[in-house]
Amino acid sequence: xxxxxxxxxVYGVSSIFGRFLNWCLAPYYTxxxxxxxxxxxxxxxxxxxxxxxxxxxxxxxxxxFRFVNKEENEPKKVYxxxxxxxxxxxxxxxxxxxxxxxxxxxxxxIDGHAxxxxxxxxxxxxxAFCCIPMAYLRYKNRSxxxxxxxxxxxxxxxxxxxxxxxxxxxxxxxxxxxVDWFYNPSYSVGYVFVANLISTLSKVALLSREIREADFAxxxxxxxxxxxxxxPLLILGVAGIMNQTLDKILFxxxxxxxxxxxxxxxxxxxxYGACFKVAMVMMMFTQAFRYAYEPFVFAQNKGGDKxxxxxxxxxxxxxxxxxxxxGMVFYLDILKFIIQRDYHAxxxxxxxxxxxxxxxxxxxxxxxxxxxxxxxxxxxxxxVIGLIITVVVNVVGVPVWGYxxxxxxxxxxxxxxxxxxxxxxxxxxxxxxxxxxLALYFFVAMGMFAVSRLSPLTGIxxxxxxxxMLGLYVALVFKRDLPITAVPVLGRFFRK
Numbered sequence: 001x002x003x004x005x006x007x008x009x010v011y012g013v014s015s016i017f018g019r020f021l022n023w024c025l026a027p028y029y030t031x032x033x034x035x036x037x038x039x040x041x042x043x044x045x046x047x048x049x050x051x052x053x054x055x056x057x058x059x060x061x062x063x064x065f066r067f068v069n070k071e072e073n074e075p076k077k078v079y080x081x082x083x084x085x086x087x088x089x090x091x092x093x094x095x096x097x098x099x100x101x102x103x104x105x106x107x108x109x110i111d112g113h114a115x116x117x118x119x120x121x122x123x124x125x126x127x128a129f130c131c132i133p134m135a136y137l138r139y140k141n142r143s144x145x146x147x148x149x150x151x152x153x154x155x156x157x158x159x160x161x162x163x164x165x166x167x168x169x170x171x172x173x174x175x176x177x178x179v180d181w182f183y184n185p186s187y188s189v190g191y192v193f194v195a196n197l198i199s200t201l202s203k204v205a206l207l208s209r210e211i212r213e214a215d216f217a218x219x220x221x222x223x224x225x226x227x228x229x230x231x232p233l234l235i236l237g238v239a240g241i242m243n244q245t246l247d248k249i250l251f252x253x254x255x256x257x258x259x260x261x262x263x264x265x266x267x268x269x270x271x272y273g274a275c276f277k278v279a280m281v282m283m284m285f286t287q288a289f290r291y292a293y294e295p296f297v298f299a300q301n302k303g304g305d306k307x308x309x310x311x312x313x314x315x316x317x318x319x320x321x322x323x324x325x326x327g328m329v330f331y332l333d334i335l336k337f338i339i340q341r342d343y344h345a346x347x348x349x350x351x352x353x354x355x356x357x358x359x360x361x362x363x364x365x366x367x368x369x370x371x372x373x374x375x376x377x378x379x380x381x382x383x384v385i386g387l388i389i390t391v392v393v394n395v396v397g398v399p400v401w402g403y404x405x406x407x408x409x410x411x412x413x414x415x416x417x418x419x420x421x422x423x424x425x426x427x428x429x430x431x432x433x434x435x436x437x438l439a440l441y442f443f444v445a446m447g448m449f450a451v452s453r454l455s456p457l458t459g460i461x462x463x464x465x466x467x468x469m470l471g472l473y474v475a476l477v478f479k480r481d482l483p484i485t486a487v488p489v490l491g492r493f494f495r496k
Contacts, residue, residue, distance in 0.1 A: 025161060026277035029192070030340040032165045038189045040252070040266030041110055043273030045117070045193070047248035048108075049124050054241045056093055056128035059233025060086050061135045062371065063226045068139055073222065075139070080214040081223045083132045090125040097121030109252055109262055119193045126200045133210040149206045157199035164191035232376040239383030243390050243413050244360070247406035248273060250394055258399030272403035274339050275346035275353075282324050282357035286364065307431045314365045314431075318438050319477055321361055322445040325354045326473055329449055330466035349407040351449065356407070359414035366421040369429035378428075382420050386413040437481065448473065 033039050060082050068078040097104070101118035105111060137146040168183045168191075204211075242249075248269065255265040328335065329351050336347050363382075370378040390413045397405025425431065448469045457465050 024338075025158065026274055026280075027338040027340070028161070028165075030274050030343055033189055036267040036270035036342060037263055039270035039274060040268070041113075041116075042189055042192055043248050043269050044108065044252055044266075045110075045120055047245040049120055050245045051238065051241050051249070052121070052124045053128055053131070054237040055234070056090050056125060057086060057131050057237075058089075059230035059237055059376075060226065061131055062233055063230030064132065064135050065139065066229055066371070067222070067226050076213075076215070077217065077219045077222060078226070079132070079136055079139075080217050081219050082226060083129075083136075083211070083214045084218050085223060085227075086132050087129050090129045094122050094125035097125070113190070116190055116193055119190075119197050123193070123197045123200045126204060130200070130203050130207055133207040133214075136210050136213070149203060152206060153199045153203045156202045157195055160195035160198050161192065164195060229374065229376065232380050235380035236376065236383045239380065239387040243383065243386045243410070243417075246387070246390050247394050247398075247403075247409060248276075250391075251398060251403070251406060254395060254398040255402065268402055271343050271346040272349070272406060274343040275349055275403075278335060278339065278347065279328070279350050279353040279357065282321060282328075282354050282361075285321060285324055286357060286361040310365075310368060310431050311433050314362070315434050315437055315481065317361060317365055318358070319441055319481065321358045322441050323470075323473065323477070325351075325358060326445055326448060326470055328354060330452055330470055331463070346403060349403060352407045352411055356410040356414050359411070359418050363414055363418045363421055366418065366425055369421075369425035369431070373429050375428060378421075378424055382417040382424075385420065386417040389413045389416055441476075444473065444476065 029039055029042065033042070064078060064082045067073050068075045098118045098121065101114040101121065104117045104121075105114040108117065110116065134146060134149070137143075137149075164183075165188075168179050169185060171179045172183060172185055251269045251272070252262065252265045255268060256262060260268075332347060332350060336344055367379055370376055390409050393409035393412060394406055397409065422433075451469065452462075452466050455462065455465060
């Protein structure tokens with residue numbers, strides 16, 4: 001548990017801090033982009049990129065961890081074979097995407113912006129290739145290098161976002177000759193995609209050593225085994241990421257079925273996307289935990305039965321996720337000012353999105369059973385079930401209730417597949433999760449949230465009430481499951 005916590009902390013520094021910096025771009029975009037419609041275009045295209053990155057890695061990241069930890073395999077051969085395969089498929093995709101970008105732009109209802117699509121497809125192809133060297137860093141426990149690469153890449157992205165969207169417009173007004181040779185004021189949101197491409201290229205440069213460590217020798221027999229294991233994860237991954245992003249992909253089309261215009265649909269998607277970003281703090285924690293947990297699970301599995309460790313990891317994940325939930329919903333009236341006032345109407349969905357992220361993290365924790373038993377097809381089945389729920393609720397609800405239906409669809413999806421995965425897992429790979437403790441913390445947190453929402457107190461008194469409840473939750477954690485003397489660094493002062 002200490003090792004997992006330490007790795008989560010290191011990955012968390014890069015993932016949480018890095019995602020926090022990227023998260024800051026969301027409110028930044030609400031202020032510097034011309035309108036909600038442009039933010040809607042950004043939200044829609046980035047939803048597609050999340051899907052494409054899963055398709056282009058087709059489960060090979062998890063496959064790499066599974067096979068590199070098998071004693072009969074030579075790690076360098078596993079790494080080289082996986083990197084060769086993903087690199088080739090990414091290059092082929094990039095070429096075809098650039099050639100077909102005009103048709104793709106038309107399908108996305110952004111005619112005249114084929115360059116947006118081409119730039120983002122090339123960026124995604126490079127990023128998919130880089131996923132394998134990044135996984136190699138995690139396997140080698142080079143968490144410091146992993147953190148450095150992520151933070152530098154994000155820093156480059158932020159720098160060029162500020163440069164193109166803030167500095168260049170200012171220079172174009174006061175000294176146009178300095179930027180006229182490369183800057184086009186009307187390109188606006190397109191510079192978001194250009195900045196992303198530049199930052200991704202910097203990632204390749206930073207990973208050049210790890211890329212050179214692969215000799216790109218292809219072991220066909222080994223690669224077939226990895227693909228046989230990984231390809232079911234592609235279905236799982238595609239369905240899983242679509243459960244997270246399909247609402248943003250389909251929204252511009254479905255919303256028009258209710259009699260709304262394309263521009264209005266993009267504006268509503270912009271509001272939804274901005275408010276969804278506010279809830280990303282929960283996803284940051286889940287992602288940091290995931291980076292540490294996946295290699296931890298496969299490494300622990302080599303040392304015998306470690307089901308107690310898996311159960312403890314679940315318990316502490318839920319405890320800290322609910323702490324994040326309470327911290328955000330209690331102070332949402334303050335957090336709302338990070339986005340422009342025109343987007344505030346969508347903040348009502350934030351608690352629903354946070355709970356969706358919670359169950360998404362629980363589902364990821366539960367997924368260890370079908371990964372360790374090589375029954376990855378179950379993950380694909382669960383994800384497809386979730387995808388069906390997501391599609392049905394969005395198609396039925398969005399034309400009537402707008403983004404409310406999208407938020408609720410995500411919640412229903414992840415609650416359902418979490419329940420299915422738990423019961424299937426208890427049959428094939430039973431883990432004695434402390435359900436009483438998990439339920440206790442969940443209902444305590446939801447009860448505190450209800451008190452906060454129903455309380456007649458306002459202003460400073462409301463914040464005092466919420467702070468006291470947050471303190472009570474922390475006290476419950478220390479009293480019941482995490483004695484303060486056991487907390488790294490802080491605990492030694494109390495032991496004295």
